[in-house]
Amino acid sequence: MNAVATQQGNRIYATGREARLAVRRGEHRGPTAGIAPGYVQGNLAILPKALADDFFRFCHYNPKPCPLLAASEPGDPRLPALGEGIDIRTDIPLYRVWRNGELVAEVPDLKALWRDDLVAFVIGCSFSFEEALIEDGIELRHISCGTNVPMYRTNIPTTPAGPFHGPVVVSMRPLKPADAIRAVQITSRFPSVHGAPLHLAKPEVIGIKDVMKPDYGDAVEVKADEIPVFWACGVTPQSVIAAVRPEFSITHAPGYMLVTDLKNSRLAIL
Numbered sequence: 001m002n003a004v005a006t007q008q009g010n011r012i013y014a015t016g017r018e019a020r021l022a023v024r025r026g027e028h029r030g031p032t033a034g035i036a037p038g039y040v041q042g043n044l045a046i047l048p049k050a051l052a053d054d055f056f057r058f059c060h061y062n063p064k065p066c067p068l069l070a071a072s073e074p075g076d077p078r079l080p081a082l083g084e085g086i087d088i089r090t091d092i093p094l095y096r097v098w099r100n101g102e103l104v105a106e107v108p109d110l111k112a113l114w115r116d117d118l119v120a121f122v123i124g125c126s127f128s129f130e131e132a133l134i135e136d137g138i139e140l141r142h143i144s145c146g147t148n149v150p151m152y153r154t155n156i157p158t159t160p161a162g163p164f165h166g167p168v169v170v171s172m173r174p175l176k177p178a179d180a181i182r183a184v185q186i187t188s189r190f191p192s193v194h195g196a197p198l199h200l201a202k203p204e205v206i207g208i209k210d211v212m213k214p215d216y217g218d219a220v221e222v223k224a225d226e227i228p229v230f231w232a233c234g235v236t237p238q239s240v241i242a243a244v245r246p247e248f249s250i251t252h253a254p255g256y257m258l259v260t261d262l263k264n265s266r267l268a269i270l
Contacts, residue, residue: 019259031255041257042122043234046250052119054162061159065236067124075116083261094253101245123234124193148255150214155207166243170230174222201227216254
């Protein structure tokens with residue numbers, strides 16, 4: 001296994017497949033930011049087949065927070081479009097289990113929960129464009145601090161599809177104004193992983209009362225010479241599930257993603 005340790009003690013893997021196998025063996029149980037540089041990561045939503053068509057339309061109507069990368073066949077845990085040998089039941093470090101819209105458990109695998117009617121949706125993740133920001137010399141505080149990115153529910157509505165509706169969730173990165181302008185330019189090239197920011201500064205305008213109290217992830221410092229920059233986030237389906245209250249659903253735990261075999265460079269629009 002070709003892997004090295006980061007300053008925060010996580011391991012960095014040479015390929016997405018190596019990272020997935022480490023997760024499958026239980027060797028990696030933490031957040032996945034930065035564990036396989038260059039490889040696309042994805043958010044997860046798993047729903048019964050009866051809701052799958054409506055959720056597919058929901059993703060189509062809301063491409064900023066829910067850019068769909070792939071969907072499985074009912075009952076099939078494989079996602080060959082995203083990587084060799086992917087098993088969605090085992091290849092994410094931490095899953096969330098929901099019943100009637102309530103979070104009832106967090107589990108390290110889905111072997112005991114998998115059903116023949118389940119459809120897995122993998123949604124683009126902002127971790128993919130973070131690599132491009134870092135390469136441009138932009139500091140990302142949650143990575144330099146070894147924490148999870150902060151995420152917030154907003155007052156921005158999604159476009160409904162069937163029963164699916166609810167607020168957009170955003171992720172936040174504090175940046176100096178000049179870096180924020182550059183970040184807009186860079187992330188605009190990655191529409192399949194959320195693209196350009198939804199909002200800059202003044203978090204109260206989008207319904208965030210306190211950036212130091214995220215709804216998901218970990219708080220990070222916003223320095224006096226910085227502004228908070230907010231991107232649409234693939235955790236949005238979790239806020240939607242809380243609103244729709246399906247009888248059974250599964251998501252990733254925020255920050256704990258599926259690492260694919262796709263390269264981030266393939267997602268960029270030149």
